[in-house]
Amino acid sequence: MTLRFRRWHLGWAVLSSALLWMVPMGCSANNTASPGAPLIVSGEPWSDLAAAQVRRFAQMDVVYLGETHDSVADHAAQLAIIEAIYQENPNIAIALEMFQRPFQPVLDRYLAGKISEADLIAQTEYAQRWGFPWEFYAPIVRFAQAKQIPLLALNAPSEVVRQVSRSGLDSLTAEDFSYIPARGDIDTSNADYQAWIQDAFSGHGSHGSFDFENFFAAQVVWDETMAEVIATFKQNHPDTVVIVLAGSGHVVYGYGIPDRVARRLGDDLQQTRVLLNYSADRAANSSDAIADILWYNTPESPE
Numbered sequence: 001m002t003l004r005f006r007r008w009h010l011g012w013a014v015l016s017s018a019l020l021w022m023v024p025m026g027c028s029a030n031n032t033a034s035p036g037a038p039l040i041v042s043g044e045p046w047s048d049l050a051a052a053q054v055r056r057f058a059q060m061d062v063v064y065l066g067e068t069h070d071s072v073a074d075h076a077a078q079l080a081i082i083e084a085i086y087q088e089n090p091n092i093a094i095a096l097e098m099f100q101r102p103f104q105p106v107l108d109r110y111l112a113g114k115i116s117e118a119d120l121i122a123q124t125e126y127a128q129r130w131g132f133p134w135e136f137y138a139p140i141v142r143f144a145q146a147k148q149i150p151l152l153a154l155n156a157p158s159e160v161v162r163q164v165s166r167s168g169l170d171s172l173t174a175e176d177f178s179y180i181p182a183r184g185d186i187d188t189s190n191a192d193y194q195a196w197i198q199d200a201f202s203g204h205g206s207h208g209s210f211d212f213e214n215f216f217a218a219q220v221v222w223d224e225t226m227a228e229v230i231a232t233f234k235q236n237h238p239d240t241v242v243i244v245l246a247g248s249g250h251v252v253y254g255y256g257i258p259d260r261v262a263r264r265l266g267d268d269l270q271q272t273r274v275l276l277n278y279s280a281d282r283a284a285n286s287s288d289a290i291a292d293i294l295w296y297n298t299p300e301s302p303e
Contacts, residue, residue, distance in 0.1 A: 037288040043077055044297040058088035060241055061270045066248035073297045074276040075136045078245055094144055095230055097246040098130045098137055099153035101179040107151045129158055156180045156225035165218040180225045188220050193255035227260035248275050252290050
């Protein structure tokens, strides 16, 4: 993954048989972006404002904690926020971009104590399909097992995303749709989202015969798949707070996952979009709608 794509937290699809990019991506009263600038919160040391926001999170339907995948600080913030929400409301679930949908039964067996953590890593093919150090996420997964908090495997199978990136949505077979939404539920019409993705991509240099439309469609397959898992769980467990751990690129402006969850569940949905340790420069150069909260692990915003 290039530095530019790490910076934008975009988990990209395979553009060739040899290249795989990982694309990553929060307290409004409804599913739309909040009208004011994002609230800036210090979570370390824990502030009164942070505690107040956690109390709000505990009453939400969905809380998005947008991360940079290789940021130790982001994962520490996620664990602290999850633990604090649990103290306010133990009826939570943790939804993870890091695991792909076919491996949900493996997560269930781990929570039930039927397999070890090592088995979980091996049987979900974590190293091959995600690859960031396991210890980034291990404390969160262990906390979930200790407290018997449901874990949701959110992501689309990498084989399907790879196929879309190479050959487009129309190349998928009926079998390919086993773990992703129906073709009619994959909405690639958001021009603002497409422009945002293209801007992040534009500085990466020449790509030969690369097809941006397919590339964008692959990103949307990720988003729609994750949104479908969250929405289905919420329909079956309406009183549970779903805490989503995903790359910030799937959270900013609501384009990726939040708007697609709202499309499925309606305007009464209570969602919060949180970006963790988000670059102060990028936040300053973005519109107010980028997130509901910018949460930093230090009292000062990072450089």
